[in-house]
Amino acid sequence: MKQGEKSLSVWHLTMLALGTVVGGSFFLGTSVAIRAAGPSVILAYVIGGILVYFILSALSEMTVANPAAGSFRTYTEQAFGKGAGFTVGWVYWTGLVLAMSSEATAASILLRGWFPLLPLGLLGAAIIIAVTLLNLLGAARLSRLESGLAAFKLLAIAGFILIAVSIAAGLWSGGQQNAGVQVLQGQTWMPGGIAGIAGSMLMVMFTYAGFEVLGLAASEAGNPGVTIPKAIRYTIVLLVGLYISAIVALFLLLPAAAVSEQVSPFVTALSRFGLGWAGNVMNVVLVSAILSTMLASVFGLGRMLRSLAEEGHTPAWMRDRTDIPYRGILISGGAMLAGLGLGMLLPQGVYLFLVSSGGFSLLFSYLIIMASHYRLRKRHGSPLTARHGLRGYPYTSWLAIAGLLVILASMPLIPGQGGGLAAGITLVVFFAAVYAAGWLRRRAGGQRRIQKPQVLVPAARAQMEAGEEPGRNSGDGE
Numbered sequence: 001m002k003q004g005e006k007s008l009s010v011w012h013l014t015m016l017a018l019g020t021v022v023g024g025s026f027f028l029g030t031s032v033a034i035r036a037a038g039p040s041v042i043l044a045y046v047i048g049g050i051l052v053y054f055i056l057s058a059l060s061e062m063t064v065a066n067p068a069a070g071s072f073r074t075y076t077e078q079a080f081g082k083g084a085g086f087t088v089g090w091v092y093w094t095g096l097v098l099a100m101s102s103e104a105t106a107a108s109i110l111l112r113g114w115f116p117l118l119p120l121g122l123l124g125a126a127i128i129i130a131v132t133l134l135n136l137l138g139a140a141r142l143s144r145l146e147s148g149l150a151a152f153k154l155l156a157i158a159g160f161i162l163i164a165v166s167i168a169a170g171l172w173s174g175g176q177q178n179a180g181v182q183v184l185q186g187q188t189w190m191p192g193g194i195a196g197i198a199g200s201m202l203m204v205m206f207t208y209a210g211f212e213v214l215g216l217a218a219s220e221a222g223n224p225g226v227t228i229p230k231a232i233r234y235t236i237v238l239l240v241g242l243y244i245s246a247i248v249a250l251f252l253l254l255p256a257a258a259v260s261e262q263v264s265p266f267v268t269a270l271s272r273f274g275l276g277w278a279g280n281v282m283n284v285v286l287v288s289a290i291l292s293t294m295l296a297s298v299f300g301l302g303r304m305l306r307s308l309a310e311e312g313h314t315p316a317w318m319r320d321r322t323d324i325p326y327r328g329i330l331i332s333g334g335a336m337l338a339g340l341g342l343g344m345l346l347p348q349g350v351y352l353f354l355v356s357s358g359g360f361s362l363l364f365s366y367l368i369i370m371a372s373h374y375r376l377r378k379r380h381g382s383p384l385t386a387r388h389g390l391r392g393y394p395y396t397s398w399l400a401i402a403g404l405l406v407i408l409a410s411m412p413l414i415p416g417q418g419g420g421l422a423a424g425i426t427l428v429v430f431f432a433a434v435y436a437a438g439w440l441r442r443r444a445g446g447q448r449r450i451q452k453p454q455v456l457v458p459a460a461r462a463q464m465e466a467g468e469e470p471g472r473n474s475g476d477g478e
Contacts, residue, residue, distance in 0.1 A: 008221040013214055013231035014238070016296055019150035020210030022157070023293035024106055029203050030247070031265045036413075037200035038404055039257040042247050047197075047403070048204040049240035052211060054400040055366050056232045057390045057402050058373035059215050065384035067224040070307030071215030072369045077311070079372040079379075083435045088368050089308045090431040093301060095361020095424070097332060100297050101339025104128050107290040110283050124340045129295045132333030135302060138324045139220045142299060142350070149292035157242050158284040160266055163413070164249035187255055198406065199413035202359065207243070209362040210293065211235060212369070213300040229387075298336075302329035322477035359417075360424025365402040370397055376377040395448060 008016070033041045059072060068074040070085075073092070077085025101124075108123035121436055135142060192195060214231055218224045221231075246266075254269040264286070268376070270278035305328035309319040318329045374397040376384060383389035412418035 003226055006400065008139055008143055008217055010227050010230045010234065011223060012147060013137075013217060013227060014234045015147035015215050015298070016143055016217060017024055017231065017235045018238060019146040020293040020296035021208060021214045021235075021293075022150065022153045022289060023210070024103060024206040024290045025209070025284065026243070027266065027289060028106075028264050029206060030250075030258050030260045031263070033203040033207075034259045034265060035199035035255050035261060036192055036203070037196040038189065039187050039251050040190040040192075040197055041200050041204070041256075042244065042251070043046075044197050045240075045244050045247055045429040046202045048201065048208050049236070049244070049346065051205070051366075051403050052208050052240070053236050054390065054396050055369055056211060056214070056236060057214065058397070058400075059369055060229050060232045061378065061384050061389045063215050063218045064225045064372055064387075065230050066231070067218040067221075067228070068349050069216070069218075069303055070309075070311070071218065071303075071367060071429055071433045072372065073214060073304060073307055075372045075376065076368050080295070082311070082313075083432065083439070084368075085311065086308070086435045087431045088365060089304055089313065090434075091361050091424075091427050092365045093304050093308070093332070094427060094431075095358040095364075096301055096340050097299055097335045097358075099358025100294050100301075101336045101343060103290050103294055104340055106337065106345050107287055107294075110287050110290075113189070114281065115322070117386060121344050124343075126339060127294070128336045128340060131291065131298050132329060134295060134448060135298045135329045135333075136324065136326060139217070139299070142295065146292060148297055149295070150173070153244065153285060153289050153292060156282075159246050160270075161242075163251045163270065163275070164253050167259050168249075179405055186264040187251070190424070192387040195413060198410040200405045202363075202413075202417060204409055205363060205366075205407055206359050208239065209359070210296065211239075212362075213216050213296055214301045216300045226383075240242045244359070288455075298329060298332055301332035304328070305331060357420055357423035360411070362421050363404060363408055364428065366423060367401065367408070370400045370404065372402070373397065412416070 030041075033044060037044055050202055062075045062103065063071065066074070066078075070077075071091070072086050073089040074087045075310040104124040104127045105120070106118045107127050111123050111127075112118060112120060134145065157256070192199065214228060214235065218228050221227045248333060250265055250269055253264060253272065258268065258272075259265045264282055267278055267282045269275075302325040305314065305318065306325035308314050370465050373390065374394060377390075377393060383393075407423065
């Protein structure tokens with residue numbers, strides 16, 4: 001894309017990142033983290049925010065130094081070789097495809113509450129087709145739509161915080177439930193102990209996941225050395241600030257013991273104070289949040305597939321030759337439809353096993369981002385850029401890597417997530433094996449091509465010498 005065509009501003013990039021991050025996992029999945037950790041989930045969100053800051057700082061430093069379209073996949077390849085880049089790229093793409101197909105299923109379940117006669121499969125397929133076609137419009141048009149959806153989600157969170165504070169301060173009448181600091185004081189702070197916090201970290205990081213789209217969008221941003229670091233700062237401040245404020249506000253209204261994993265905790269909290277209409281409003285917010293996340297995720301999927309194709313890690317026909325990665329977007333959309341079909345055909349337990357690998361793939365990618373940054377900076381001998389480097393290196397690198405490893409190891413602490421860990425590791429091993437098999441095949445083919453002339457040349461030389469011998473003898477006789 002030419003420089004004049006790069007139209008993603010700081011605002012567009014920030015809204016794109018927030019649109020990817022703030023999804024159904026926060027509005028619904030927070031209940032899983034709360035059940036595991038109780039009020040101490042606030043500490044888990046603070047820890048998660050610190051990890052996100054470290055990861056985004058490392059990604060920002062590498063992106064400013066080299067705003068490559070492949071983002072962290074390209075940096076992994078530079079740090080650890082083509083095999084690592086191939087594996088990370090395909091693990092990320094596959095995991096995100098599975099995760100987004102499950103998001104389409106969740107959105108279709110919500111929509112069927114309003115359209116009960118429509119089958120789930122049809123609704124899910126319509127959602128996937130719609131977000132795929134919208135991505136074909138290009139980054140500039142998509143960013144405007146994504147900005148509107150992201151702003152709507154952020155306003156919904158801000159609205160909940162204001163309502164909760166009003167209820168806690170006694171400015172909102174309705175309901176006979178206690179509200180305010182006494183609700184928080186009357187709870188056990190760490191009902192699950194350290195294990196509860198560790199177990200909640202997986203879901204907490206899921207609610208933060210998706211910010212890596214900033215790196216994938218870098219090649220389409222004007223002056224990435226300025227816009228990317230600013231967008232990252234704004235994303236961290238807005239995201240961490242809103243998340244922690246919303247969780248604190250939630251605990252001013254609702255004891256952790258009253259949280260159900262089947263219902264959004266925000267709906268439960270508001271319903272306790274006579275705001276039952278909040279359920280319908282929250283469903284609208286949830287649908288828009290899921291659609292926004294899917295739009296931004298397909299944006300990243302298309303560009304990841306283009307990066308893989310440009311490095312020769314896909315069949316040649318997948319390679320895009322236009323600014324908008326049409327083939328990458330369409331192939332990703334088709335794969336999401338296939339994932340949706342798996343959800344309809346396979347037993348629920350099998351599908352949940354597959355989909356949970358999506359969360360692993362994201363955390364695995366963040367681990368690789370930190371490892372790649374550490375290795376590239378160590379090789380460089382100094383920060384990769386004069387500004388915007390990761391502060392506290394190498395200690396912050398070690399801390400982030402250790403934290404991510406602990407979170408991955410804690411997956412079995414939450415029921416159902418042990419399968420996600422196994423599925424994710426299986427994905428890594430599978431794609432590493434695919435690359436190794438291809439490398440061995442190419443090496444064997446190269447050796448045959450090298451050996452072929454070594455066999456023919458001596459034979460040809462012998463024939464030439466045999467043909468020249470009579471002439472040479474007759475010349476001697478003359």
